[in-house]
Amino acid sequence: MAPWHLRDLQEDDLDQIVRLLEESRETAAEPVVTLTEAVGAIRDGMPAVVAAVGTRLVGTAVSLAAGDRAWVLRLAIDPEWRYHGIGSGLLSVLEERLAHRGVRRIGALLPAHETGEAAFLNSGYASRPDTIYFEKVLPLARAEAIILDQVGGAVPETGLWDRIAGMDAEKTLIERRLVMPLEHRDVAEHYSLEPPRAVVLFGPPGTGKTTFARAVASRLRWPFVEVFPYQLATDPHGVAGALRQLFARVDHLEQVVLFFDEAEEIASERRDPTSLAHRITNELLKLIPVFRRGDRRLLICATNAVRSLDPAFLRPGRFDYLIPIGPPDADARRAIWTRYIGPDRLAHVDLDALVRASARFTPADIEYAARTAAQTAFERHLATAERGQAAAHADAAQVTGDYLDAISSTRSSLTDEDITAFNRDLRTAARV
Ligand SMILES: Nc1ncnc2c1ncn2[C@@H]1O[C@H](COP(=O)(O)OP(=O)(O)OP(=O)(O)O)[C@@H](O)[C@H]1O
Numbered sequence: 001m002a003p004w005h006l007r008d009l010q011e012d013d014l015d016q017i018v019r020l021l022e023e024s025r026e027t028a029a030e031p032v033v034t035l036t037e038a039v040g041a042i043r044d045g046m047p048a049v050v051a052a053v054g055t056r057l058v059g060t061a062v063s064l065a066a067g068d069r070a071w072v073l074r075l076a077i078d079p080e081w082r083y084h085g086i087g088s089g090l091l092s093v094l095e096e097r098l099a100h101r102g103v104r105r106i107g108a109l110l111p112a113h114e115t116g117e118a119a120f121l122n123s124g125y126a127s128r129p130d131t132i133y134f135e136k137v138l139p140l141a142r143a144e145a146i147i148l149d150q151v152g153g154a155v156p157e158t159g160l161w162d163r164i165a166g167m168d169a170e171k172t173l174i175e176r177r178l179v180m181p182l183e184h185r186d187v188a189e190h191y192s193l194e195p196p197r198a199v200v201l202f203g204p205p206g207t208g209k210t211t212f213a214r215a216v217a218s219r220l221r222w223p224f225v226e227v228f229p230y231q232l233a234t235d236p237h238g239v240a241g242a243l244r245q246l247f248a249r250v251d252h253l254e255q256v257v258l259f260f261d262e263a264e265e266i267a268s269e270r271r272d273p274t275s276l277a278h279r280i281t282n283e284l285l286k287l288i289p290v291f292r293r294g295d296r297r298l299l300i301c302a303t304n305a306v307r308s309l310d311p312a313f314l315r316p317g318r319f320d321y322l323i324p325i326g327p328p329d330a331d332a333r334r335a336i337w338t339r340y341i342g343p344d345r346l347a348h349v350d351l352d353a354l355v356r357a358s359a360r361f362t363p364a365d366i367e368y369a370a371r372t373a374a375q376t377a378f379e380r381h382l383a384t385a386e387r388g389q390a391a392a393h394a395d396a397a398q399v400t401g402d403y404l405d406a407i408s409s410t411r412s413s414l415t416d417e418d419i420t421a422f423n424r425d426l427r428t429a430a431r432v
């Protein structure tokens with residue numbers, strides 16, 4: 001009996017399949033069908049079979065079928081298992097599956113002398129030396145523009161990074177762990193430092209997770225694609241189908257930051273197995289390994305509740321770093337106030353007082369309070385001008401007073417529990 005057996009491909013074979021397709025090529029010629037295209041066909045449910053020795057996969061054949069026509073997209077055999085008849089075996093099972101779907105004619109395109117040539121000839125396939133293979137790759141800019149449009153992505157404006165005020169610890173960490181290795185890939189490679197492919201940003205609401213994610217894309221000059229869980233829920237292809245389509249599209253982009261906000265909505269540990277979130281998580285768990293195989297792409301998931309995420313979702317093979325984005329300390333609040341007060345009025349403000357009064361504030365709260373104070377001052381200015389008085393510049397006490405009033409009428413979004421929980425997450429969840 002042969003030590004190997006043949007069977008249909010199962011969902012959790014994908015990791016091994018990708019390895020086989022990548023590593024079992026014999027010639028230097030590029031395969032006509034790319035890895036991504038083959039994985040795409042598998043994900044679309046096209047017939048595919050594998051040869052297994054125990055739990056190890058040693059061969060695979062992947063097809064694409066439409067009507068009575070099919071193509072063997074890729075045939076791969078583990079180099080250690082050549083000359084065991086695996087190639088012919090795979091083709092014969094695959095043909096059976098295809099015949100069952102009504103296929104009558106099967107083709108394959110193979111670089112000359114590539115593994116599998118013998119299997120095709122032995123299985124009754126005729127080679128067609130009279131045929132020329134034509135290929136056209138659409139100009140990247142055009143294809144990219146179409147895809148970006150489909151997925152609603154764009155390269156963010158420049159300078160977002162510099163507009164993040166304060167938050168020095170977070171900025172330094174994100175710059176070192178994410179931006180620098182992605183920007184200087186060659187240097188990173190020299191030190192065998194794998195640039196990150198996927199990270200989680202966690203922290204209380206309004207601390208700047210989305211802001212940081214966009215700013216990273218802005219620094220890298222990469223397109224930023226944001227995924228909203230509720231949009232997936234309403235997609236006619238179903239959640240899993242929508243996610244697969246999204247990842248397949250993004251895969252065609254030269255480079256991309258793919259951003260999932262509110263990851264706890266989709267990857268919560270206490271989720272009901274029949275729920276939408278559960279289906280999204282399961283699909284993501286399958287898609288992340290394939291996403292990770294590409295260079296020049298970064299998946300960023302943001303969450304307020306890292307403690308409620310499924311530990312399987314977070315394990316190191318999936319996410320390289322779990323980076324905390326905490327509430328701003330006094331220095332950070334000072335920088336954020338400075339940024340929102342603006343240079344004209346800064347000299348008239350008692351910054352220390354504002355920093356003290358806004359102890360529980362997130363950047364979002366400060367932004368809001370600063371806008372409220374600006375609105376008050378603006379209205380007063382116009383009202384004064386209307387009464388025919390010279391719009392005298394407010395004195396320091398009044399300007400500071402406007403800001404302090406705005407602070408007391410702004411509800412801080414951070415509760416004691418938020419801060420306690422975040423401090424606990426810092427100790428138990430952070431991976432930097
Ligand atoms: N360091 C910062 N300097 C200036 N503004 C900031 C900073 N961080 C955040 N902001 C502003 O605060 C607001 C909230 O930030 P952001 O949406 O990034 O927070 P978040 O952590 O993603 O919040 P959520 O958890 O609610 O999604 C934004 O308007 C952003 O411009």
Ligand SMILES: [Mg+2]
Pocket residue numbers: 209210211261302
């Ligand atoms: Mg956000």
